Amino acid sequence: MRKTSALLLSFVSIFFLAARADEFRFPLKSGSVRFAAIGDMGTGDTAQYEVAQRMVAARQNFPFEFVIMLGDNIYGGSTPRDFEKKFEVPYKPLLDAGVKFYASLGNHDNPNERFYKLFNMNEATYYTFKKGNVRFYVLDSNYLDAKQLDWLQKQLQDAGEGDWKICYFHHPLYSSGKTHGSSIELRSLIEPLFIKYGVDAVFSGHDHVYERLKPEKGIYYFVEGSSGQLRAGDLVKSSITDYGFDSDRTFMMIEITGDEMYFQTLSRAGNQVDSGVLRRPVRTPAPTK
Amino acid sequence: MQTKRRLRHASQAILLAAVLLLARAAIASGQNAPPTSPKEEAKNAEEFKEFLDRVQAYVNLHKTIASSLPALKPTALPEMIKAHEQALGRKIREARPHAKRGDMFSEKSQAAFRRAVRDEFRGLQGRLARKTIQQGEPLKEVHVRVNEPYADSLPFTTVPPTLLLRFPKLPDQVAYRIVGRDLILLDVEANLVIDSIHEIFPPAI
Numbered sequence: 477m478r479k480t481s482a483l484l485l486s487f488v489s490i491f492f493l494a495a496r497a498d499e500f501r502f503p504l505k506s507g508s509v510r511f512a513a514i515g516d517m518g519t520g521d522t523a524q525y526e527v528a529q530r531m532v533a534a535r536q537n538f539p540f541e542f543v544i545m546l547g548d549n550i551y552g553g554s555t556p557r558d559f560e561k562k563f564e565v566p567y568k569p570l571l572d573a574g575v576k577f578y579a580s581l582g583n584h585d586n587p588n589e590r591f592y593k594l595f596n597m598n599e600a601t602y603y604t605f606k607k608g609n610v611r612f613y614v615l616d617s618n619y620l621d622a623k624q625l626d627w628l629q630k631q632l633q634d635a636g637e638g639d640w641k642i643c644y645f646h647h648p649l650y651s652s653g654k655t656h657g658s659s660i661e662l663r664s665l666i667e668p669l670f671i672k673y674g675v676d677a678v679f680s681g682h683d684h685v686y687e688r689l690k691p692e693k694g695i696y697y698f699v700e701g702s703s704g705q706l707r708a709g710d711l712v713k714s715s716i717t718d719y720g721f722d723s724d725r726t727f728m729m730i731e732i733t734g735d736e737m738y739f740q741t742l743s744r745a746g747n748q749v750d751s752g753v754l755r756r757p758v759r760t761p762a763p764t765k
Numbered sequence: 766m767q768t769k770r771r772l773r774h775a776s777q778a779i780l781l782a783a784v785l786l787l788a789r790a791a792i793a794s795g796q797n798a799p800p801t802s803p804k805e806e807a808k809n810a811e812e813f814k815e816f817l818d819r820v821q822a823y824v825n826l827h828k829t830i831a832s833s834l835p836a837l838k839p840t841a842l843p844e845m846i847k848a849h850e851q852a853l854g855r856k857i858r859e860a861r862p863h864a865k866r867g868d869m870f871s872e873k874s875q876a877a878f879r880r881a882v883r884d885e886f887r888g889l890q891g892r893l894a895r896k897t898i899q900q901g902e903p904l905k906e907v908h909v910r911v912n913e914p915y916a917d918s919l920p921f922t923t924v925p926p927t928l929l930l931r932f933p934k935l936p937d938q939v940a941y942r943i944v945g946r947d948l949i950l951l952d953v954e955a956n957l958v959i960d961s962i963h964e965i966f967p968p969a970i
Binding site: 552553554555556558559560583584585586587588591592593594597598599617618619620621622623625647656657659660661662664665682 | 837838839840841842843844846847849850893894896897900901902917918920921922923924925926927929930934935940953954956
């Protein structure tokens with residue numbers, strides 16, 4: 477029997493804190509990785525600007541260093557005016573403060589966004605980068621071809637065991653959004669790799685809601701597709717939903733320190749939508765014959 | 766309501782299990798295409814070869830023209846990106862003034878592409894592929910023209926990944942895209958439609 481690399485996943489603990497925004501406290505530990513997550517934001521509308529302002533305000537208390545973008549970064553065109561109105565102006569205070577943005581592509585994005593320096597894609601539609609003890613894998617889920625699959629497998633294979641592995645891309649593998657829902661075909665191809673190589677958490681957008689899924693096969697999933705767009709009432713909470721919110725725009729803030737991931741999701745109005753601490757799954761290789 | 770939801774989840778689970786089996790077989794065998802018979806594979810390889818030769822000739826032209834332009838490096842100036850995209854597209858159009866449908870997708874290769882699409886859209890797998898396209902915001906009542914730019918305001922319909930595994934791999938400069946029921950070949954950097962196959966996809970995707 478061939479060696480199996482199946483992993484036995486056990487969650488030491490998962491606990492969530494139900495708290496108001498002013499009650500949740502990030503540990504702000506030295507050397508921790510601090511970032512924000514936004515998805516489906518690039519509308520150029522007032523709501524996007526209001527979320528951006530809220531991010532600036534939230535950064536006073538939680539100084540995140542970078543932002544991961546879950547796709548649909550620039551809706552409706554890719555002219556210089558589009559970049560200005562839908563990215564540079566709303567996030568100017570963050571950009572001026574040295575916050576870096578790392579973009580993934582959505583179905584509304586021109587792939588030539590990869591040349592835009594402020595998206596830090598380094599000319600690639602899929603890429604990887606590392607911050608502290610976290611390795612990020614950024615995929616182009618709108619065009620997952622054989623080359624990208626091979627690349628992902630190799631990158632995950634070559635990664636060490638010690639780091640957190642976080643993947644993000646536009647289309648959610650799990651979602652209770654009525655409009656789109658789970659991308660089952662995509663899931664069939666990449667979830668086996670996530671499981672085999674120990675991906676810890678996955679962030680996506682596309683459905684214009686916020687949803688935290690129950691861990692699936694030992695992996696934490698988030699849908700954050702309402703940082704500009706919103707489909708109010710689109711979330712049909714189901715057996716896979718742990719928590720969901722679809723009545724206002726949101727963004728997420730995350731701190732990873734050691735084996736713990738602290739997260740807080742705020743609404744455009746500054747109210748806490750969700751928060752908690754996730755412990756990194758302990759993975760024990762399955763016994764082989 | 767609860768029962769309906771459970772039924773929906775159960776049917777999704779069955780579909781997923783079927784696709785997982787296919788995908789795992791492809792990944793485990795180290796191949797990137799769903800399994801086909803050796804005879805079929807040989808036929809596809811022959812029919813796709815002509816297409817790939819033509820694509821390679823196009824990519825050579827693309828590279829020659831791109832090398833005559835200032836190299837595009839990551840820039841904080843979106844106008845530089847747009848200017849490069851437009852200049853490259855314009856020069857390629859000028860170099861191929863008579864470009865028309867079928868230049869890349871030869872008759873022979875079209876048959877292979879149509880066969881691949883037909884196989885993809887069969888049965889359980891077909892339902893998933895349709896769902897992927899529907900989730901990827903299909904473009905209806907939109908037609909694009911060969912040798913014209915892909916309209917800047919249009920989204921890119923998600924191409925089912927399992928369909929991509931059936932198609933021949935492309936050089937980085939070009940990509941398959943779906944517009945309505947048409948399959949198009951796009952020069953990604955120039956944002957230029959190079960070729961298309963009309964109504965290759967089944968109705969109501």
